[in-house]
Amino acid sequence: MSTHPQTATRRRPSAPARKAAARRRAVLRRRLLAGVGSALLVAMAIVLAWPQFHHAVREITLPLRHEDIIRQQAHDKGLDPALIAGVIYAESHFRDGQTSAAGAQGLMQLTPATARYIAHKSGGTQFVVDDLGTPQVNIAYGAYYLRYLLRRYGGNVDFALAAYNAGEGNVDRWISNAQAHDRALTITAIPYSETRAYVQRVLTVRGQYRRSYAAQLGI
Numbered sequence: 001m002s003t004h005p006q007t008a009t010r011r012r013p014s015a016p017a018r019k020a021a022a023r024r025r026a027v028l029r030r031r032l033l034a035g036v037g038s039a040l041l042v043a044m045a046i047v048l049a050w051p052q053f054h055h056a057v058r059e060i061t062l063p064l065r066h067e068d069i070i071r072q073q074a075h076d077k078g079l080d081p082a083l084i085a086g087v088i089y090a091e092s093h094f095r096d097g098q099t100s101a102a103g104a105q106g107l108m109q110l111t112p113a114t115a116r117y118i119a120h121k122s123g124g125t126q127f128v129v130d131d132l133g134t135p136q137v138n139i140a141y142g143a144y145y146l147r148y149l150l151r152r153y154g155g156n157v158d159f160a161l162a163a164y165n166a167g168e169g170n171v172d173r174w175i176s177n178a179q180a181h182d183r184a185l186t187i188t189a190i191p192y193s194e195t196r197a198y199v200q201r202v203l204t205v206r207g208q209y210r211r212s213y214a215a216q217l218g219i
Contacts, residue, residue, distance in 0.1 A: 062208055063094040066107070066135045067216045073143040074217075079150075081217040083157070084143055086206035087164065090198060097133060105132040108142025118144050158187045158199055165198040166190075 064085060074081035091109040092098040104111045110118075112129045118141045119127035131137040149160035152168070163171040170192070178189035190196045210219055 062205065062212055063089070064209070064213050064216060065094045065096075066139060067213070069136055069139045071218045073139055077143050077147045079143055079147055080206070082206045082209040082213075082219060083202070084139070084146065085209040085213070085217065086202040086204075087142065087146060087161070088139070089205045089209075090202045096135065105129070106138035106142075107135060108138050108145075110138065110141055110145065114145060115141055118148075121148075156185065157203070158190070159185070161199045161202050162187075162190050162195050166192060166195045170195075 067081075067085075070081050070084050070088075073079070074084055088094055088107050091104075092107050094107065096107060098107070098109065099105050100109055102111065105115075110132055112132070115127065115129065115132055118124070122141075122144055124141075127137075132141070146160065146164065149163045149168070150157065153159040153163065153171070159171050159175065162174075171190075174189050174191060175185060178185055183189055187196055187199055190199065209217060213219075
């Protein structure tokens with residue numbers, strides 16, 4: 001009996017089997033290449049579409065319309081165009097034709113009484129209330145009123161915005177009360193939570209408009 005281990009002999013695959021294996025490897029390579037190619041195409045499409053997608057998302061979350069009018073009015077009245085945009089955002093979200101329960105109209109939500117006062121002060125002798133539905137007139141009058149409030153409150157943006165939202169009488173009372181109690185004239189002096197939230201919202205989106213639309217607003 002032999003003590004040497006037996007060496008197994010390996011049979012080479014037949015020619016048809018080798019051809020079949022080669023075909024399978026070729027199919028697998030083609031599928032892998034096709035998958036890589038598809039992934040590259042998808043990646044390229046995302047890269048190319050991203051600016052448009054980003055713009056669309058920005059338009060939904062931070063819309064901007066009538067930027068030419070905003071730039072013009074900001075320049076004419078010495079205002080920050082981003083502040084005007086922030087007020088429009090807070091008041092109407094840049095939707096034309098808005099009318100509140102209190103009768104405030106248009107992009108900057110001006111009441112007919114306020115608009116008539118502005119028309120009288122600015123020489124708008126041909127003004128009619130329906131003009132508030134026109135973006136040019138509405139933004140011009142809103143910017144005029146905003147400048148008036150800023151001057152009235154010594155450039156204090158918090159109180160100017162508070163007056164835009166809640167009226168000058170309320171803000172005058174809040175300032176007098178804060179002074180009587182020796183409190184700082186800051187947003188904390190505004191007792192209405194709704195008005196405080198309004199002021200904070202306008203200031204927040206003003207910063208966002210500066211960052212996102214600097215070129216469009218001429219900043």
